[in-house]
Amino acid sequence: MNQLLKISAVSLLTIGSFSAQAGIFHSDTLKDVQSKGSLTCGVSTGTPGFSSPDSSGHWSGVDVDVCRAVAAATLGDSNKVKFVPLTAKERFVALSSGEIDMLSRNTTWTHTRDTSLGLTFAGVNYYDGQGFMAKKSLGVNDVSELDGASFCIQAGTTTELNLADYFRSNKMSFKAVTYDTSAQTKAGFEAGRCDALTSDVSQLAGLRSTLKDPSSAVVLGNVISKEPLGPVVRKDDNTWLNIVRWSLNAMIEAEELGVTSATIDDASTSPGVQRLQGKSGKLNESLGLSKDWSRNIIAQVGNYGESFERNIGMSTPIQLPRGVNQLWIKGGILYAPAFR
Amino acid sequence: MFTKLKSLLYNNEVRAVLFQLLAVAVIAYFAYQAFDNLMLNIEQRGIRSGFGFLNDEAGFAVNDNFFLEYSPASTNLQAFYVGIVNTLMVAITGIFLASIIGLIIGIARLSNNYLIRKIATIYIEIFRNIPILLQILFWYSIALNALPSARNSINFFDTIFLNSRGLYLPKPVTGFELYIVLASFFIGVIGYVFIKKRSNKKHDETGIKTNTIPHFLGLVLLLPIVAYFVFGAQLEYPALKGFNFKGGIDLSIEFFALAFSLSVYTATYIAEAIRSGVESVDKGQKEAAAALGLKDSWAMRLVILPQALRVAIPPIINQYLNLTKNSSLAAAVGYTELVTIFSGTVLNVIGQAIEIITLTMLVYLTISLVISMILNIFNKKMQIKGN
Numbered sequence: 001m002n003q004l005l006k007i008s009a010v011s012l013l014t015i016g017s018f019s020a021q022a023g024i025f026h027s028d029t030l031k032d033v034q035s036k037g038s039l040t041c042g043v044s045t046g047t048p049g050f051s052s053p054d055s056s057g058h059w060s061g062v063d064v065d066v067c068r069a070v071a072a073a074t075l076g077d078s079n080k081v082k083f084v085p086l087t088a089k090e091r092f093v094a095l096s097s098g099e100i101d102m103l104s105r106n107t108t109w110t111h112t113r114d115t116s117l118g119l120t121f122a123g124v125n126y127y128d129g130q131g132f133m134a135k136k137s138l139g140v141n142d143v144s145e146l147d148g149a150s151f152c153i154q155a156g157t158t159t160e161l162n163l164a165d166y167f168r169s170n171k172m173s174f175k176a177v178t179y180d181t182s183a184q185t186k187a188g189f190e191a192g193r194c195d196a197l198t199s200d201v202s203q204l205a206g207l208r209s210t211l212k213d214p215s216s217a218v219v220l221g222n223v224i225s226k227e228p229l230g231p232v233v234r235k236d237d238n239t240w241l242n243i244v245r246w247s248l249n250a251m252i253e254a255e256e257l258g259v260t261s262a263t264i265d266d267a268s269t270s271p272g273v274q275r276l277q278g279k280s281g282k283l284n285e286s287l288g289l290s291k292d293w294s295r296n297i298i299a300q301v302g303n304y305g306e307s308f309e310r311n312i313g314m315s316t317p318i319q320l321p322r323g324v325n326q327l328w329i330k331g332g333i334l335y336a337p338a339f340r
Numbered sequence: 341m342f343t344k345l346k347s348l349l350y351n352n353e354v355r356a357v358l359f360q361l362l363a364v365a366v367i368a369y370f371a372y373q374a375f376d377n378l379m380l381n382i383e384q385r386g387i388r389s390g391f392g393f394l395n396d397e398a399g400f401a402v403n404d405n406f407f408l409e410y411s412p413a414s415t416n417l418q419a420f421y422v423g424i425v426n427t428l429m430v431a432i433t434g435i436f437l438a439s440i441i442g443l444i445i446g447i448a449r450l451s452n453n454y455l456i457r458k459i460a461t462i463y464i465e466i467f468r469n470i471p472i473l474l475q476i477l478f479w480y481s482i483a484l485n486a487l488p489s490a491r492n493s494i495n496f497f498d499t500i501f502l503n504s505r506g507l508y509l510p511k512p513v514t515g516f517e518l519y520i521v522l523a524s525f526f527i528g529v530i531g532y533v534f535i536k537k538r539s540n541k542k543h544d545e546t547g548i549k550t551n552t553i554p555h556f557l558g559l560v561l562l563l564p565i566v567a568y569f570v571f572g573a574q575l576e577y578p579a580l581k582g583f584n585f586k587g588g589i590d591l592s593i594e595f596f597a598l599a600f601s602l603s604v605y606t607a608t609y610i611a612e613a614i615r616s617g618v619e620s621v622d623k624g625q626k627e628a629a630a631a632l633g634l635k636d637s638w639a640m641r642l643v644i645l646p647q648a649l650r651v652a653i654p655p656i657i658n659q660y661l662n663l664t665k666n667s668s669l670a671a672a673v674g675y676t677e678l679v680t681i682f683s684g685t686v687l688n689v690i691g692q693a694i695e696i697i698t699l700t701m702l703v704y705l706t707i708s709l710v711i712s713m714i715l716n717i718f719n720k721k722m723q724i725k726g727n
Contacts, residue, residue, distance in 0.1 A: 024492045067687060083587075088688060089684060089687065089688055090640065092691055093693050096385055096387065112689070112690075112691070113691070116388040116690075116691060117387060117691040118382075118385030118386040119385040138583075146581040146583070146584070147582065148581065148583050148584055149418070149582070149583040149584070150505065150584060153687070154681065155671070155674075155685055155686035156445065156684055156685060157688070160400040160401070160685055161399045161400055161689065163401070164399055164400050164401050164412035165399065165412075168412055168413070174401065175401070175403060175584060176401040176402070176403055176673050177398070177403055177592075177594075178403065178573065178674050178676060178684075178685070179673075179674045180671045180672060180674070180684075184672070184673075184674070186672065188484070189483040191481070191485055191504065191506055192489050192594070193484055193504060234382065234385065235385060235386050236385060236386075236489045244443075320472075
């Protein structure tokens with residue numbers, strides 16, 4: 001009898017704790033990050049210029065810089081980031097399950113992703129588009145000449161859908177060979193499994209430069225889709241969404257104000273710069289951050305332009321022009337909402 | 341009253357049932373809580389749920405498609421079916437090849453010839469001990485790099501083409517003539533089975549053996565060919581147009597690489613199962629067969645193998661199931677089977693991981709259960725009757 005009682009008591013307790021778990025729901029990401037003392041950020045498994053580790057395991061890239069900016073804003077140290085490499089398939093589950101605090105992994109902002117996954121896009125840190133790389137021996141200059149061709153694509157990307165859409169609307173036929181990773185896609189293209197490779201334009205130049213013979217392939221001029229890439233957070237935490245969104249905006253605003261990591265601490269009479277330095281205004285309060293949050297971002301990570309030039313600009317092997325990713329005052333579409 | 345209840349509680353039978361009921365209740369409660377917790381979280385995070393997405397437009401292209409209608413305008417459900425068919429095709433091809441290779445290697449392993457025996461052993465030791473994923477990638481890159489490009493395809497009489505993208509075969513055009521040819525093939529098969537049965541009966545009764553190979557050739561092969569020439573069924577030949585071959589049947593190189601590596605790998609286990617089966621047959625059986633004057637090959641075919649298979653079939657069933665499940669490694673080489681299409685592309689587009697992964701798992705479960713059911717029936721038939 002005693003034993004029976006004991007067993008019942010233990011099972012009841014277990015069930016009780018199990019049911020109690022159901023009620024707890026984490027939605028204060030800022031508090032979690034600050035009590036952990038580090039930010040867990042989902043990045044790609046290695047996309048040069050956007051997020052890739054070097055030989056000593058140090059991550060860099062424009063996507064990585066967004067993670068670092070958020071860490072600088074919330075923890076005061078841009079190095080307190082734990083990077084979690086994720087494949088295209090894993091990324092959303094990792095975010096919605098709470099494995100990572102934010103996702104910054106060349107992810108296209110689409111209607112479906114924004115509305116049906118329980119996630120929210122916090123902004124755009126790179127305006128991309130889908131382009132093509134073809135074998136030079138084909139003598140092709142335009143996608144419209146690729147009717148009936150085979151394309152190597154990476155699985156689990158919007159690229160697959162855009163390609164099908166484009167060929168359907170132009171009444172052309174095609175074959176898609178879908179690989180799991182970007183490296184396999186490149187290998188398939190090199191081995192002649194497909195006539196052309198299609199991916200985001202930002203990645204084509206990088207992929208071409210890593211071919212055994214880069215001159216054997218040409219990047220076509222066509223761009224067939226809009227691919228606004230940006231950081232993503234869970235939908236249930238509005239404060240956290242604002243922190244990520246405004247960390248990115250602070251970097252863009254700083255470039256517009258002409259403030260760099262070298263000049264952020266210089267005395268300035270401009271009200272805009274003073275707000276960025278945290279010397280005036282109360283932009284920190286509603287975010288629950290310290291007064292110097294935006295100053296830390298610029299001092300430790302730099303403004304948007306610095307991040308761009310350091311990771312993917314003309315002085316890097318990726319050699320991407322600013323293009324539409326230029327500030328709105330310089331002819332691009334990069335525009336941070338009013339920083340006040 | 342209380343003492344009666346107490347005595348009831350101490351009754352062994354009552355206690356056994358009580359504890360089992362309690363255990364079931366606890367497990368059911370845990371399952372319910374886990375499910376409830378899940379649904380709550382999904383709702384709170386605003387994630388779409390349900391199976392409505394199956395009727396949405398898929399929007400992506402699929403490389404391998406055997407006989408279903410599919411285009412990017414098809415629904416996710418159709419994409420799901422294409423995935424199932426592709427998984428089944430690679431599994432069936434793999435099982436067929438693995439059985440043949442396995443049987444040959446298994447018997448070779450027991451050969452009296454030193455060289456044959458050693459080659460079989462080396463084959464088994466090499467392919468059994470390398471992870472299957474590496475083998476798939478290895479054979480795929482060999483096929484990709486060794487075969488010529490589309491323009492320099494290996495050409496068999498202008499009807500069959502092989503290049504680094506796949507194998508292109510002529511395809512019969514469906515129509516009246518095709519059905520005549522198919523019908524004559526079936527008539528031939530039925531006729532042959534009838535003749536074979538009669539000759540077996542004659543053999544059992546009189547001991548006179550009739551050679552039925554001419555009957556086989558005449559009925560099963562010649563009859564459809566004659567029907568084909570008389571009625572003239574149309575074939576659609578593949579032809580190089582622009583970048584790729586068009587028309588005919590197109591089997592991708594990914595399909596071959598996957599089916600081949602799965603067969604080569606699984607065959608090693610089947611070979612070992614067959615060897616252990618043959619070794620389990622009592623030595624006296626072989627000696628008795630020799631005493632009756634049976635040739636070695638006859639003794640193997642008529643006496644040893646039927647008894648060996650009884651022992652070998654259960655482990656072979658396991659290997660067939662493993663092969664089917666291993667086919668999900670296709671994602672590595674881009675063969676578009678169920679996991680690649682459904683748990684890959686559709687999952688990424690739709691994002692409803694729970695529904696999609698559940699459906700995928702159910703398909704594998706069903707396939708595995710069906711295979712094991714069929715082979716269990718076969719196994720029962722093979723067992724010694726009345727023993």
